[in-house]
Amino acid sequence: MVLTEDQRALQETARRFARERLLPDYQKREKDGGHLDRGLVAEMGRLGLLGVDLPEEFGGLGVDAVTTGLIAEELAYGDFNVSAVPVGISLNAAILIRHAQPEVVREWVPKMTRGEAVVAICLTEPRGGSDASNLALKARKDGDHYVINGEKTSITFADRADAYLIFARTGRPEEGAKGVSAFFIPYEGTKGISRTKFDDVGSAVIGRGSVFFDDVRVPASHRLGDEGKGFTQVMQGFDYSRALIGLQCVGAAQASLDEAWAYAKEREAFGKPIGQFQGVSFPLAEGESQIEAVRQLCYHALALRDAGLPHTKEAAMCKWMGPRNAFDVIHQCLLTFGHYGWSKDLPHQQRMRDVMGLEIGDGTAQIMKLIIARERIGRAAVQY
16 A cells, blocks of 8 residues: 555554554553543644544544555554543544534544543444344434433443443334434533443453443434434444454554564574564564455545445445454464463553453354345345
8 A cells, every 4th residue: 555645644654643642551551440541642642643534624634544544553553442442533533424413523622622521422222232123222203312321332432431332222122223323522510420440351441331321311403313223323433444344453563563573573582583483473474464355445444435336335345354363363472472471561462451451342153144144145144
């Protein structure tokens, strides 16, 4: 892929920030309690690394999806978790711009691009995640408000978000996706919202938990899109975020590969660098090949999006192949370091735990493969 001068400049800004500001304290941020450093988020905003694909009037740079992917990959090299913030903004802010009322957009999107607000998207519920339209959270119309009751779970940024983009049932259960509406709910000043944080294997910095809505009153002006059409209207943005997630995983795996190659040149066994042994160098070479293949697939999906072409199938491929291959490659890098790799002094174990979460979140591999099959042979791929 040949980059333009502007793309190289943005990539270099993200690369420098990732290596100088994110990478040195990647593990420390988890050890210090897993708090999201809002100062770092604001710093990314000042550097123009948040919402780069959004219109300039809202604080973005108006760049294309491929350029957005370049930044996501570079940031994930330094800290996989922190890179989730710009990826979330690219998804959530675009949803607001397309479907929210102008006053909501004018207030919240610039906050997001400045790094002053984090928005959590709330879809999964306790009784199901993959069956995404089978929702129990209820939104009942009451005059010029909706009253919302229920629980969302497995929500990224659950206990640290400034606002929530939620999906709720406004129609009858038998209507499925056709009876689902979307709403934007600020946390501060809204009564009836409570939240928890889970003790997860990885990604402690961005957190995951449940959000409870107890008679939460939301102005009708905070509904996104038409009533009963929120699911079909808003879900269109997920192809984009799936390709960006693939690049997050690529960035994390590349960091471990670079560290493993450097170690293979320095560490000696039997009187020579261990990189001279094919048993050491070949697995790393395979890892480079796998990650490069996933990287090119992700940029291909983003280029299709930029060209206005269908990319659902390709995005689903990115989403299942990215986390799976990244985990395997990082695991091999850990093994390259031998007993030292087994220590928590090195970052490979944390990267493995962090990327593993995206083998589940935002759509499992099984769901992504179902999407791919459906794109190839239609509804014949779906069995009930």
